[in-house]
Amino acid sequence: MKKPAPSFESNDLREFGEVLRGRRTINLFLQTPVPEKLIRDAIEVATWAPNHHVTEPWAFYVLGKQTKTICLDLIRDIVTAKKDAQAADFKAKSWSEKPGWLVVSCRRSKEPTLQQEDLAACSAAVQNLMLYLWKAGVGSKWTTGDITRDSRFLDIVGIDADHELVVGLICYGYPKVTPDQVRKPATDVLTELP
Numbered sequence: 359m360k361k362p363a364p365s366f367e368s369n370d371l372r373e374f375g376e377v378l379r380g381r382r383t384i385n386l387f388l389q390t391p392v393p394e395k396l397i398r399d400a401i402e403v404a405t406w407a408p409n410h411h412v413t414e415p416w417a418f419y420v421l422g423k424q425t426k427t428i429c430l431d432l433i434r435d436i437v438t439a440k441k442d443a444q445a446a447d448f449k450a451k452s453w454s455e456k457p458g459w460l461v462v463s464c465r466r467s468k469e470p471t472l473q474q475e476d477l478a479a480c481s482a483a484v485q486n487l488m489l490y491l492w493k494a495g496v497g498s499k500w501t502t503g504d505i506t507r508d509s510r511f512l513d514i515v516g517i518d519a520d521h522e523l524v525v526g527l528i529c530y531g532y533p534k535v536t537p538d539q540v541r542k543p544a545t546d547v548l549t550e551l552p
């Protein structure tokens with residue numbers, strides 16, 4: 359006798375889907391501190407992402423208060439050079455209100471397929487991390503803005519540009535505002551072949 363397949367209409371699975379669907383990119387955060395242990399746990403969970411050849415290409419950098427202050431000055435410099443001092447103050451203030459900052463990097467590879475696969479694995483790791491935090495009530499925002507490509511930022515964080523590339527700067531904290539989002543229905547993006 360064949361064993362019946364497990365039900366896919368359970369409350370557990372529906373709730374899991376709600377976590378995946380409900381996670382939003384958060385821009386505005388409460389200033390309530392996020393427990394350090396939760397971040398360490400989220401990083402550990404992140405490393406269970408699928409990863410071809412199990413190369414474990416990721417590295418995680420949690421930025422403390424002192425490093426964030428140095429980064430805020432850099433953000434001010436970058437935006438001043440690109441726009442003006444007023445825009446720089448606005449940007450720096452907005453970033454100063456993001457409680458947690460975490461940088462994720464990926465090992466560089468000279469082999470294009472490996473590089474692509476490693477980057478894909480790092481993206482999956484970031485998503486693991488963000489979903490784990492979301493389930494714990496912590497919102498996050500994955501950014502790849504100008505600062506993440508600035509060599510001064512890499513120096514501040516201690517990233518060796520010859521051997522690592524930045525996957526993202528992830529800011530996190532308890533959400534103040536959770537925005538709405540829309541997606542196309544799955545039928546719009548699905549092709550079923552015979």
Ligand SMILES: Cc1cc2nc3c(=O)[nH]c(=O)nc-3n(C[C@H](O)[C@H](O)[C@H](O)COP(=O)(O)O)c2cc1C
Binds near residue numbers: 526
């Ligand atoms: C690789 C990557 C880079 C991103 N970079 C930025 C960014 O630089 N600035 C930003 O505001 N959002 C950034 N986002 C977040 C997206 O804007 C966000 O995921 C999108 O608006 C959908 O919203 P949701 O995450 O709430 O579904 C990035 C997302 C990814 C996956």
